[in-house]
Amino acid sequence: MARPPKKIDADALIGENALVRSSIWQNGTRKVAAVITDATTDEALLPEGAVALVSLTAFPPGAPSRMMRDVPFYAAPRDESSLPAAWIKLRA
Numbered sequence: 001m002a003r004p005p006k007k008i009d010a011d012a013l014i015g016e017n018a019l020v021r022s023s024i025w026q027n028g029t030r031k032v033a034a035v036i037t038d039a040t041t042d043e044a045l046l047p048e049g050a051v052a053l054v055s056l057t058a059f060p061p062g063a064p065s066r067m068m069r070d071v072p073f074y075a076a077p078r079d080e081s082s083l084p085a086a087w088i089k090l091r092a
Contacts, residue, residue: 008051010039013073017089020058020071034058034086039073047072054086 013036020034038055045053050072058066074087 008041010041010052013039013052013054018054018056018073018086019077019089020056020068020086021077030060032058032060033089034068036073036086037067049074051075056086 016036018034018036019031021029021031034056036054036056039052040054041052047053052073054071054073055067055069056071058068060066071086074085077085077087
C-alpha cells in the first residue's frame with residue numbers, strides 16, 4: 001500500500017514554477033515551463049497520487065502562452081500514462 005502524499009498548502013503553490021508535460025506539445029514528450037495560477041488540495045477532487053489540482057499558464061517555446069485548468073500536480077514526474085501531468089520545477 002502506497003503512503004499518502006505529503007500535505008501541501010494550496011496557497012503556497014500559487015506563483016510557483018512548475019514543469020508540465022502535455023499531449024498538445026510534441027505528443028507529450030516535451031517538458032514546458034509553467035506558472036501555477038490557482039490550486040486546490042481538496043482530497044475529493046484529486047486523482048490518485050496527486051498532491052494538488054492546479055490551473056497554470058504554460059510557456060512553450062515558439063508558441064503563445066496557454067492556460068490549462070484542472071491539471072493533476074505531482075511531487076515528481078509521472079509516467080507517460082499520466083498525461084497531462086505537472087510537477088514542481090526544482091531550483092538549480
